[in-house]
Amino acid sequence: MMEYSVDFLSYLDLDTSLKILMCLDDPTDLVRVSCVSRSWRHYVIENGLCKQLCMRMFPQLSRFERVVELNQHGAKDHAEVGSSSSMEWLALEREHRVYAYLARASTEYVGTNCIARTIGASSTDNFPQESIDNTLEPRDNISGRYSYWSSSGQSNPGVPETLTYELLSQICVISEINIQPFQAHFQIGSPIYSAKSVRFKMGHCKSSLDASTDDNFVWTYTSPVFPMSQENRLQKFKLPEPVLCIGGILQIELLGRVQRQEMDGLLYICVSYVQVVGCSLSPAFNVEILDPSGRFLLKSDHLARGQTLMAFENEPAGMYDNFMVRGLRDFPQIVTILRGHMGGVVVEDDWDGDEYEVDDIEEEYAL
Known part of the structure; x- marks a missing residue:
């Protein structure tokens, strides 16, 4: 793919990396970034980049207290069991999934x-x-x-x-x-x-x-x-x-x-x-009013969301059609754009292609 390439996130401080990735204003690009490697996916989820993108698209989302993911029977997910750090990571993954789908459903629709x-x-x-x-x-x-x-x-x-x-x-x-x-x-x-x-x-x-x-x-x-x-x-x-x-x-x-x-x-x-x-956005998404002043709970139905994705994938030029292949194909262009934001700084190193794991991402998005 590229003779010399590098995971630039490991060479930059957190603020600089966030400023670069926050320049991505299309949910497609964030999904592709999360498909580059396991470490990049972890970075996107840990910093809530899909949520931040949705917040920029729709400031009204600031009124949501939290998100809840429903299973295929319409019930809430089972309570997580484990350490506080593992529970926090599960919550971040859930927010990442929900807001990634929300961003997609909000931008690809027929009026x-x-x-x-x-x-x-x-x-x-x-x-x-x-x-x-x-x-x-x-x-x-x-x-x-x-x-x-x-x-x-x-x-x-x-x-x-x-x-x-x-x-x-x-x-x-x-x-x-x-x-x-x-x-x-x-x-x-x-x-x-x-x-x-x-x-x-x-x-x-x-x-x-x-x-x-x-x-x-x-x-x-x-x-x-x-x-x-x-x-x-x-x-x-x-x-x-x-x-x-x-x-x-x-x-x-x-x-x-x-x-x-x-x-x-x-x-x-x-x-x-x-x-x-x-x-x-219903039935894939719904809201519950928590108090009269306007605080909400965002509910995402796992089964309905999957059915919506299948409908999207049947449309021409769907955002997630073969998203992993397209992510790899377009990655050089993304790196070029990101280097432009870094002021032309280029660091040469061997890219570890084996680090790119798709099994968990395929399960997450392809349903």
């Missing part, structure tokens, strides 16, 4: 509409004819009847409105939210009742029993404010970065009113369709 059902709107003009349920239908005219949600009328253009939805699962990755304002063709001039701008919140219910009021939600993410056009089209609002929605609740804030209704002179906001683009 779908993640709305499961509506929860409620801050106001509705004519219920149920103009309820929030109509925003789940992409057509704005069904059998000759217009389908849309309408707020109540207001004289103050600054009065906001909210639409709240439950997502497909308690843990979803959301990349964009799309909204189509409603155009009232049955009114003079066919006015479009858009908002002036929108903002999005994601979070969870304080109680699983009641999600009817805004006071019962804890928001773990709030987006920037996006301007909305007064146009009758599906308007796409792409988030700055994909967001991990923990708790499965999304709220759309419609800020500012721009259209008056000629009949009563009041300002309204009307929406015909809402689409939330992303993916659900």
Whole structure:
């Protein structure tokens, strides 16, 4: 593979090595690094590099107290028995597995509409004819009847409105939210009742029993404010970065009113369709709310995770397809990149190819 090569980690202090490996921002690269040798795998696991990468990708993960791995029967793993050091290492290995899968599942997916059902709107003009349920239908005219949600009328253009939805699962990755304002063709001039701008919140219910009021939600993410056009089209609002929605609740804030209704002179906001683009990480992952303030337990189902991996491996260009062979093939390129971060320092030595062990890694990732 390389005539002269060296395990540079053994020549550098911990801080320098971490700075170099933390430059890897793709879960594929971290998996390949852990496949180089047993010592490199140990280094990646011991320093929690997969967890740190996930934390950079999704700051919302800082709310997780710990991770739990479920066996194929849905029960927690048996309590570890042994010395404190061996139990600590088992815990590090478990975190490595869970966060490695989480990083992969979060980056390799086909976007779908993640709305499961509506929860409620801050106001509705004519219920149920103009309820929030109509925003789940992409057509704005069904059998000759217009389908849309309408707020109540207001004289103050600054009065906001909210639409709240439950997502497909308690843990979803959301990349964009799309909204189509409603155009009232049955009114003079066919006015479009858009908002002036929108903002999005994601979070969870304080109680699983009641999600009817805004006071019962804890928001773990709030987006920037996006301007909305007064146009009758599906308007796409792409988030700055994909967001991990923990708790499965999304709220759309419609800020500012721009259209008056000629009949009563009041300002309204009307929406015909809402689409939330992303993916659900369930059943491979789930969360348990530990307290109302928003501390969580991350649960990873071993069997469901394996089934998800099989689905990934059937897709073209899957990240883990023949990952060991690809890791070895691309290793010279990785070393070149890492040497660049070391300021061109090259240390020559014989590489011990026999040190590369794949049995435990194959068991860990291939399931």
